[in-house]
Amino acid sequence: MNSASTLILVFLSVTFIQSGYEKISDWKSNVNWLKGHFSGTILKNHVPLSLGILLMMEIAAGVLCAAGVVELLTSGSRELAFYGAVFSCLAFILMLFGQRIAKDYDGARTIAIYFIPAVLAVHWLG
Numbered sequence: 627m628n629s630a631s632t633l634i635l636v637f638l639s640v641t642f643i644q645s646g647y648e649k650i651s652d653w654k655s656n657v658n659w660l661k662g663h664f665s666g667t668i669l670k671n672h673v674p675l676s677l678g679i680l681l682m683m684e685i686a687a688g689v690l691c692a693a694g695v696v697e698l699l700t701s702g703s704r705e706l707a708f709y710g711a712v713f714s715c716l717a718f719i720l721m722l723f724g725q726r727i728a729k730d731y732d733g734a735r736t737i738a739i740y741f742i743p744a745v746l747a748v749h750w751l752g
Contacts, residue, residue: 642688
C-alpha cells in the first residue's frame with residue numbers, strides 16, 4: 627500500500643462528496659449563479675444539464691475514491707482506487723473546460739492545483 631496514494635484518495639473523496647452534496651442541497655442557487663457565470667458562453671443554455679453531468683462525475687469520483695481506500699486497506703487491490711482517480715481527473719477536466727470557456731482564469735488555475743494530485747494518484751495506482 628502506498629500511503630501517499632491513500633491520502634490523495636481520501637482528499638479526492640472528501641472534495642467530491644462535499645462538492646456533490648453542496649450541488650444537491652442548493653441546486654437552485656448553483657444553477658442561478660452558473661447561469662450568470664456562463665451567460666456569454668456556448669454553455670449559457672445548458673447550465674442545468676452541464677451541472678447535472680458534472681454532479682454525476684463528482685459523485686462517481688468521490689464514491690470510487692472512498693471505496694478505493696477501503697479496497698486498498700482491506701485487500702491491497704487498486705482497481706477501484708485507480709478508477710476513482712481517473713474519474714477525478716475527468717471531473718477536473720470538465721470543470722477546467724467550463725472555467726476556460728467562461729474566461730475565469732483564476733478559477734481555472736485553482737482547478738489545475740487540484741488536478742495535480744489526481745494525476746499523481748492515477749500514475750501511482752495505474
